[in-house]
Amino acid sequence: MMDLHRSNDIEFVTTEQESKLGVFKPLNGFCTSLLTDMYQISMSYAYWKNGRHDNHAIFDLFFRNNPFKGEYTIFAGLEECIRYISDFKFTKADIDYLKSLMPHCEEEFWKWLLSVNCSNIKVYALNEGSLCFPRVPLLRIEGPVAIAQLLETPLLCLVNYATLVATNAIRFRVASGKNKRLLEFGLRRAQGPDGAISASRYSYIGGFDGTSNVLAGALFRMAVKGTHAHSFVSSFTEKSVLPSTKLKHKENGKEGDLLALSREGLKELGFTHTNEGELIAFVAFALAFPNGFLALVDTYNTLSSGVPNFLAVAYGLHQLGYRAIGLRLDSGDLAYLSKQTRSCFHEAAKKLGEAFSYFSTFDIVASNDLNESTILSLNQQVHEINTFGIGTNLVTCQAQPALGGVYKLVEIDGVPRIKLSEIMGKISLPGRKEAFRLFDRNGAPIFDVLAKVGSERPEPGKRTLCRHPFEETKRAYVTPTTVIALHSLVWDCGKLSKPLPTLDQIRSFAIQQLATLREDHLRPLNPTPYKVSVTAELYSFIHDLWLAEAPIVEYS
């Protein structure tokens, strides 16, 4: 079908090596200059043809609404954007292909396109992992209009999903609480391999503890988790014979028969009629992982077979000096089953005596089609789950599968530009802007304020007039205790202007940012909106331009 395809060898390059080379390539092999919408190429030709390709443009990349009916968002994807920009160029092969699409363009244009890169581009951005809000630019791109325009689609592609999934992840964290372990299990349901890799990476930024995705683990050095599937259990029948059921005692090295000891466990605990194939499967798994035994217990029946068989094998392991880890529930009412399971653990611990008291605290992992609401509802019912494994609804962001990030021209050759719309919320804020976050005396953020770069800026202890960008009557005086400038220069005409933070640094920053936000902004249902305002000066500037550009509609 296709007559070109990608090399798929993973190159092992350390970040240090990269720093020496000064070349930061995108992680994803599809991140090339052709990863863009056709109209970006058409426009670059039209700019070039009209001698305007080098006009100095400023674009803002921002979103208009927080996702998931929430009032906060976590910004992610910056590193991959910087890598894309660092590596941006058209190859001869790219140009040949584009020529085939646009055979009428002048040859001089192709020469120019072959020469472009981002050595005249500046990027200002929020820190990756920042708490962010509608209309505050995540990125501000400055440079030759034709090049800044070409970056629109790839930057949106790299920011939109990253930010969406990081935000989704942190909402799961808010819903489940600080002490639960959250694992991302979405590979099989993501939008292809890269959707999955991005999901793992950005869920981690959003506060997840690990992933089931081995490749993501290898790429990002994050924790990788997983035990076994139903098929492992069902591959054993009551007639299955294991080549050996012997296991050496952890301390004294003396061999014991794990299957026999597990059968003894069943008897000790008073369980009958469990599925025999399942018991053999658990024993087989425990023989392979005596130190990491965690069993999936719902292949036949959770409470009448899976949990008893798990406890029996845990008993067997105990006799040989090993401690089982826990079990995974993957169907049924998770609140009910987790409580029943915990009761079984307590009963077993009691029955077997002091040495088995740790049976009470076995891990209960739950993983059946969980979403934010299910977790909130489980909390309400009270449950005994320690770890949530979340797949489909995390990675596909089921509740809202896209962030509507946009990329708008706000200034060209020093002239501010505005995009009008009949819907007020869709009007873009013109001009070169910076943003400040104002904090109250408790250290909580209370207002983000956009201002024209170089104009008066909010200061700690000083009363500032904050205005709604569009609604004339919405105004507030704010006297902040602390003021932080949100943007910094991250790409400066061909080079990184500061080192890239590690994934763990980004993750800690995101979690720390969230901890400062008032609880009423975090509430899942009808949260209080966090206010994003403009300075009085920017307000007038916007409205003057708006009136100048909007046509007076003529009815006749």
Next chain:
Amino acid sequence: MMDLHRSNDIEFVTTEQESKLGVFKPLNGFCTSLLTDMYQISMSYAYWKNGRHDNHAIFDLFFRNNPFKGEYTIFAGLEECIRYISDFKFTKADIDYLKSLMPHCEEEFWKWLLSVNCSNIKVYALNEGSLCFPRVPLLRIEGPVAIAQLLETPLLCLVNYATLVATNAIRFRVASGKNKRLLEFGLRRAQGPDGAISASRYSYIGGFDGTSNVLAGALFRMAVKGTHAHSFVSSFTEKSVLPSTKLKHKENGKEGDLLALSREGLKELGFTHTNEGELIAFVAFALAFPNGFLALVDTYNTLSSGVPNFLAVAYGLHQLGYRAIGLRLDSGDLAYLSKQTRSCFHEAAKKLGEAFSYFSTFDIVASNDLNESTILSLNQQVHEINTFGIGTNLVTCQAQPALGGVYKLVEIDGVPRIKLSEIMGKISLPGRKEAFRLFDRNGAPIFDVLAKVGSERPEPGKRTLCRHPFEETKRAYVTPTTVIALHSLVWDCGKLSKPLPTLDQIRSFAIQQLATLREDHLRPLNPTPYKVSVTAELYSFIHDLWLAEAPIVEYS
């Protein structure tokens, strides 16, 4: 942050070269053996440790419900699965990484893992592009259990989203009708670069006509479309001066001033007060693409500025021998605006006379957050749109962002296996099965029937008893006119067993398949379910096994 990353050079390899080499690599660089869930690796060790890794297993990959509340699905992703299988192996570096995750595994296991590939695997599958239904296996994988198990996650990842988006696309096709042009515009809102590439590829299979994604165009040689964005328009102001507004006449080569002629057009057509910057932007774009002028008309105001300015430039182009293509609407009520726009076209054609009669038929492209329901509602209101550009809701499959495809063990070493569940629909159908499609005398498919491989199969003209797989009383006698076997061997122990069809062949097959389906199955609201049944023999086989495996719950 990360200390490994991918090479991102696109290798240009022709399919012919591949055939000679006998190596088919996956398109996506992330498709390596590490692209899997951790538990697959754990299980492979547990199989190996218990001497069962070579046991002969059969897995079915299938889904349980059609997506989007529909009653049909289009199967996609097969080629990428075959490429994955063809290239499947662990490298030394992969093994080193896995060892770091599982330090206690025996060295012999790693030696074995380093040696595995798919030379003992057989894959039976539906044709890519097939109309398919719940419970009918899309793929049947046969081979050593540990290897077939390792394939679970990547195959699900490659099939789930591909099938989902192809089905979503064909639903847009069904909603919009045969004569509309459908373009995929989703790159900026997809789940990262590869989500976008997959979306372009599989939307095309589902009957789309092209994409805005240049890289997808290059990889799959599909039509690539696009004009310009709002930012192009707003980069021009009323004071913008073009270096030249001269354009040579298409036939006689005589130069004319396109801006002056367009202003003449405004006057001729009686338009006043249009946005001057927009007019200059349109002229600039038309100077670059005199043969392909298609303007985005809602930057300031669609009906009072954009459409008049478009018509003015179309008039200017006409005077120089060129024909404009049309315009794009990107906001507002698309039914109303398209009808008003079409009226303007008619009026202009009438006012300007015979030579301008083609003005009536200018293309109207619409592209604002469209989904299946919007299109159905536009149809109901009646509209004048010729082309739909569909982004977010196509690629993210907003209405249902994941297909719940699963991969279940159905047989091991000749013994049938079943996965039970308290939810009847989640019980898997055991055994090695094949599927037949039964057609009525009109050529419409009426029943899919699953049968044990090698047992009695349905035949044309012969009355067959079709049974619901679980509900005892649901039975039907069917005498089909035609019977087609749905599965064929596609990967035969290390080699392709038939050539891969081209993307266009798959697309045609999907469209042709859909055309045979009865309209009541296609209906968007409450469609008639298409029946998937089992033979009487398979029915008994399932129920015997079910009773044997299900524990009798004991209440006390």
